[in-house]
Amino acid sequence: MLRRQARLRREYLYRKAVEERNRAIQEKKNRLKQSLEENTPIHTDLKREALSIQKKLKWEDKAPERAVEIGTESGGGGESHEDDEYRWAGVENPKVLVTTSRDPSSRLKVFAKELRLVIPNAQRLNRGNHDVKELLSACRANDVTDLLIIHEHRGVPDGLIVCHLPYGPTAYFNLSGVVMRHDIPEIGTMSEQYPHLIFHNMTTKLAGRVTNILKYLFPVPKEDSRRVVTFANHDDTLCFRHHMFKRFQGATGRELELIEVGPRFQLKLYEIKLGTLEHADAADTEWALRPFMNTTYKRRFLSDADGWDAADNEV
Incomplete structure (x- = not known):
């Protein structure tokens, strides 16, 4: 093997x-x-x-x-x-494993459970004392397509790693503004339908790469699915929203009602590695955010036509 x-x-x-x-x-x-x-x-x-x-x-x-x-x-x-x-993307349903950093807080465990419900066909694994190599070898042995690892700081989720198997890429995101279903009163139950995906304001080559990394976590939905997952780009920050919708006959005709079912959070991409997590130190860096550059604050990498300059951002 x-x-x-x-x-x-x-x-x-x-x-x-x-x-x-x-x-x-x-x-x-x-x-x-x-x-x-x-x-x-x-x-x-x-x-x-x-x-x-x-x-x-x-x-x-x-x-x-x-x-x-x-x-x-x-x-x-x-x-x-x-x-x-992504050879078999869209042909076979993805198999996603969700886990946390070591010694997670109760709040991080709850968020991992909610993220598992958001992604169909996902499974959650208690991290325990397993290191990264053990996790990835177990994922490969069970035909897992993507590994998600959630990190925290003092009980607040602040990082998400998406590692695609078996070859990569591995994307690193900062996580902020987390509002969990657990914090919303009378939120109701979450549907298990395969969701429709919306990627708003993603126009550059880098945005297409990020879209593929996130899109292929979800299986292909049916046309009559009433569940929607949205990744809306605003100033290179992806706002994650999760809704159910229903149509009804209103006073002005057929109307549409959106019902947020949570959770909600923001994702900020800061690095993409051409490899899996255990080889991250030796893998090539496909893209990395350089916040210390003088022009970074006024550049947009996901929405502007000239936002991704590989020569400025590759290592």
Whole structure:
């Protein structure tokens, strides 16, 4: 089992390295093609390779639309390591495990129970003395797709880690403004229907990555589901809201009523690692928030068209 996991990870890392190499080649091809189409001078660093690259362009076939879309996003030739990460997303229902940091408070235990109810097909595990390696090996043995770990500070939940298995990514969020169902009087019961998802004001490439990380925690809902989970972006903070809705005949015709069932909280992304939690120290950093940079306070990474500059934020 250990040898198989090591072999699969080596194969994944090899494919990712090949993707990086193909991305650099494809970027040169795109720049040369753009210069030829617009009849502009070829950039200095491409002049030496321009003739060989131009010959390669003549023999390239047009790829399928989905491959072109992925190749444009990643800068590669039509394949991405994201295909390995979310290969069966939407085909099979995700299997999510929710746990806490060690020695959790009673309030954190209650929040973990409520989060388990929010995510269908999720299971909650008491952390006990299990370390991260033990948790992840148990998750892989039981075909768990995502591991959620909730952290706290003095009884207040303040951190959420979403680790996608078996290859990653691992996303780190700050958690704030937690209002649990436990704190709302007469809130009623929570439906177990698969919820519809709403991602509001998520327009950048980084926002698409975050959307995938959160979206694939939930199974595909049925059309008649009356449960809605919303991630609304406001100043790079995701406001989580959970509602039930019902339609009724009002004075002005068919009307819609929203009923909040909780919990509610805010998520602030601060890092994405290309790997699982036990390899976090050695894994590449796909994106990280740099709050100490002079321009960070006026930049928006999830909603502006130019919000995610990989050169400024990658390690």
